[in-house]
Amino acid sequence: MRFVKATGGWLLLVFLLTAPAWAPLTAPGWFQSHSGFLPVYHLDDLAAHGRWGWLPTLAAPADFWRGEGPLPYALARLWLPLGAAAAIKLTLILALVVGPLPFFLAVRRVGGARPALIAAVLFAYLPSTLTAAYQRGALSEVVLMALLPCLAWALHRVASQLSVGRTLTVIVLMAALAWTQAGLALLGWLALSPLALMAPASGRARRVTWLSLALGGALGLLSRFAWQGASAAVPVAFADHAVYLFQLFSAAAGFGLSQPGWQDQLDYSLGLAAMGLALLAWWPAERGAITGAAVHMGTWRWAWALIALMGLAAAVIPLPLGGLLTYPWQTLGLVGLALCILAAIGASRFPQLQSWPLLSICLTLIALAAYPSLVVHRTPPPSRPAPLAIYRTVGQETDRRRDGSIILADMVAAGKLQAGQVVSVTLTWQVLQPPDFDYNLxxxxxxxxxxxWGQADAQPVAGQPMTQWAVGSVYTGAVAVAIDAAAPSPLHLAWGLYNWQTGARLPAIEAVP
Incomplete structure (x- = not known):
């Protein structure tokens, strides 16, 4: 009860200030993202075929380190009675809501309420997290970034007062992280390890904290290793997707996929608000202004600066982390977490920034700066629990396989499949990678x-070649086919995509009859 009285008002304030970060998900329907309808299909697949060893692999093979784990979909399954699309969106909302709350509590224990408020709001509006949610549709990464602050708070609680329950909480959270995305979770554990030292605690409490971290991580990884089907997939050319320095400061929030070179349109910004406030951790403060919690937090600013620099090096140089991550820039979320803590350290060194007038202006600017990352492109939700087919293409630039590039989401036939009749078929499409060729249907x-006994060959959508399709958008086209008057019964439809120059058909890696 004392905890609620002491923190309830602050937590409510954090909740209200961060509401715009998840508000776009409350709109009806679905939203355009790089993962398209796959999160919805994966959830329906879990509900239909969920068993020990299930993994979200409809469009790509299992990958122990880089691939998605089952935990985010197991959480979304709790809300499945609301519908698969609503359940996925609700899970994203909860992740975006939950993350800043324990982050505030963790930073508040060592830095005070108002610096922690700045850090929590910054964390909610990190461009990397918003891009993962709204542009990439990366459910596992969003859930992982929500679990990391929960782990940070649990670490502080264990360090402040040892108990079996608190220690078990750390172990469970550590293990759960491995079930989101194991490679990024491993880097997250390393990034949070200084928190076990920052909290004022006895030597025994710190040893127990480190032991619980190690035990939870080991349990999580060992349980994933035992998970069926956890084989490695062929990654993209990791180093080719390194981030250029200017992209870290760019204000443009694009929607394109990550591409080799500097002309891709994905948002890699660290956030000017986070970077600017983090610099205050080193800005000269007035003599005598730095006291108490600010002194304690300031002693650890070099540790968090090192974590931020290591994350930047992994994204820009990049470091050889291709075995853990698909892209180098996936470390930018951990860089953002470190910047938020540095911002809290900086705010604790300047009491004038903690006055309500300046604090209100600062929080408002943080939210406004994130507005470009909150632009969401709406699409209708999938009408079927599973795709009719997922087609695989081979890119022109490399020989690497593009798994699950084109989705046939739905097909509706009007007319009777009988001799002498004309059947009109409406097909709904979605692409997850830019098609390398204008395939025909x-x-x-x-x-x-x-x-x-009848055939039709045409563009899937008349007047819109596939190479002009935008990733994540939904396209609908109609094709009519005349049936020979001598056709017997019964009849059925067969369909697919093919290269009209060579006649080669695209293989379907997932097909539902």
């Missing part, structure tokens, strides 16, 4: 023996 009417 073939639609065949076949009898039980596979003999063809």
């Amino acid at each position: 073939y639609l065949h009417v076949l009898d039980a023996n596979g003999q063809r």
Whole structure:
């Protein structure tokens, strides 16, 4: 009860100030992202075929370190009665809501309430997290970034007062991180390790804290190793996707995919608000202004600066982390976390920044600076619990396989499959990678023996070649096919995509009859 009285008002303030970060997810329907409908399909697949060893692998093979784990979808399954799309969005909302709250509590224990408020609001509006949610549709990364502050708070609680319950909480959270995205979770554990030292505690409490960290991490990784189907997939050319320095300061919030070189449109910004406030950790303060908590936090600013620099080096140089991550810039979320803590250290050194007038202006500017990252492109939700087919293409730039590039989301036939009739078929498409060729659609009417009694060959969407399709957008096209008057019964439809220059058909890595 004392905890609620002491922190309830602050937590409510954090909740209200960070509401714009998750408000776009409350709109009806679905939203355009690089992962398209896959999160929805994965959740429905878990509900239909969930068993020991399930992994979200409809469009790509399992990957122990780089691939998604099952935990985010297991959480979303709790809300499945609301519908799969609503359940995924609710899980994203909860992750964006929950993350800043324990982050505030963790920083408040060592730095005070108002510096912690700045840090929590900065954390909620980190461009890397908002890009992961709204542009990339990376459910696992958003959940992971919400669990890291929970672990930080749990570490402080263990260090302040040893108990079995608090120690078990650290172990469970550590293990849970491995079930989101194991490679990024491992780097997150390393990034949070200084918190075990920052909290004022006895030597025994610190040893127990470190032991619980190690035990939880080991349990999480060992349990993932035992998970069925956890084989490695072929990654992209890791070093080719390194971030250029100017992209860290860019104010442009694009929607494009990560591309080799400097002309891609994905947002890699660290956030000018986070970087600016983090610099206050080294800005000369007035003599006598730095006392108490500010002194204690200031002693650890070099540790957090080193973590931020290591994360930047991993993204820009990049460091050889291709075995853990798909892209170098995935470390920018951990850089943002370190910058938020440095911002709290800086705010604690300047009491004038903690006055309510200046604090209000600062918090408002943080929220306004994140507005470009909150622009969401709406699309209708998928009408089926599973795609009709997921087609694989081979890119022109490399020979690397593009798993799950084109989704056939739905197909509706109007008319009777009978001799002499004309059937109009409406197909709904979505691409997860820019198509490397303007593929054509073939639609065949076949009898039980596979003999063809009608066919149509055309662009999937008339007047819109596939190479002009935007990733994550939904496209609908109609094709009519005439059935031969001598056709027998029964008849059925067969469809697919093919290269009209060579006649080669695209393989379907997932197909639902």
